[in-house]
Amino acid sequence: MSGFTLRLKAPATERLTLSGITPAKLSALSALEIARLPVGVEKGGVTLGDAFEISGSAGDVLTLEGATAELDYIGHGLDSGTIRVIGNAGTYAGRKMSGGKLEIHGNAGDFLASGSTGGMIHVRGNAGDNLGGMVQGDRFGMLGGLAVVEGNIGARAGDKMRRGTIVVRGKTGAHTGSRMIGGTIWAEGGFGPEPGLMMRRGTLIGPSVEKLLPTFVDTGKHDLVIVRIISRYLKTVLGDLAPKPMPLFVQKIGGDLATIGRGEILLPAS
Template sequence: MSTLSFTLRQAPTQALDLSALIPSRLAGLSTSDIENLTLGDDPHMPRVGDIFAVSGSLTDAVAISGNSSFLDYVGAGLDGGSITVEGRVGNYAGRGIKSGKLTVSGDAGAFLASGAKGGLIHVKGSAGDFLGGARPGDKFGMLGGTVLVDGSVGERAGERMRRGVVVAKGKFGAAAGSRMVGGTLWTEAGFGAHPGPLLRRGTLIGPSVEVLLPTFADCGHIDPVILRILSRYIADTLGPLAPKPLPAQVRKLAGDRATIGKGEILLTA
């Protein structure tokens, strides 16, 4: 399979919008056409050819070689194929992704997978604040799809998240699941302080909570069948990258009772 490659000529000095660099938007364009695409809404923004050396040919795979936190909206709107990034990326990576796969070898900035509807995002480093969260003006955050983060996650992950699954091998920061209305956050390392503020629905899974809000009720140990289904789904989706299957029994904390309280934190240890 041939790949269309973008290699940084120089380190950018301002935030760039790379949402145009997805297979469906590049299909049928010549190299010259691609190099003339503007990296942002402002016509005075740099063009692709000013920042990247373009090589290869496109089928359904894009590779970006760069390492800059100014590379925003990488993979935004992806609706098929794959994007692979060598290095870190900026904010809004994978925003609104519908299908396909985005792989980032380094860290990702804030609002990773914001508004995602499907697809798979794999960040081999850590992720910033508001992973899967609602951007100002959005009604909801993540709406579907799967995110895997090998490192840690910043604060307020899953802000107003409605659907989808986020798996982190590292720890979630403070206030994970803030105002969440559905979906699943799963950590192998535990949650920071005060997860689930104003959690309406949805599930937070992990071995520990640093500081629990007083508005969560301890429901004791349970054995829900849905956890075995979730473990199988993640194993099928992530393959060898999947975390260990969930235990047969978990401790349920129900809340947030400051709102309708139909969410849950499930402690695995």
């Protein structure tokens, strides 16, 4: 697969925004137009050609080499093709993605996948706070798509999440699924303290919870077919990245009863 490669010339001295820098957009521009694309935070500031060495040709893959946490909005608006990040990504990576794939071979900052409606995000390292969470001014957080983080994640993942799936191979921070409206978060390493704060609907799946809120209640052991369906779907889509299946019977913790209480935390039945 052909495509452009952007190699960061030197460590960024200011935050750069790569909003809209996608394979499809670059393929429609000339070399001069690509180099003139603004990536600085100020009008008339840094351009793509100032910050990056640009090589390759039009294609469905865009590679960012030497990426650092100062590069924000990587994959913003991605609807097709693949963006491969060799290094770290800053805040708002994968924001409002609707398709395609974003691969981050390092860590990701806060608000990964915020407002996404589709596509696939794969982070090989850790991710910050508010993964799939709501950004001020939006109505919801994650609205669709799939995000996989191989490491740990920060607090408030899935805040006001409505649809989609988040898989965390490590552990989550506090208040995972806060104000959650729908979707699934599966944390293989377990949940940090007080997941599901003000959760209305949605599903949290994992082996353990550090501390439950008092507004969640144990509803007993259940054989839930939907858990096996989710597990098979993730195995088909993710292969070796899919979480290990839950046991036949799970312990269902319902809440948050401070709201309508239709959310659920599913743990292995003891």
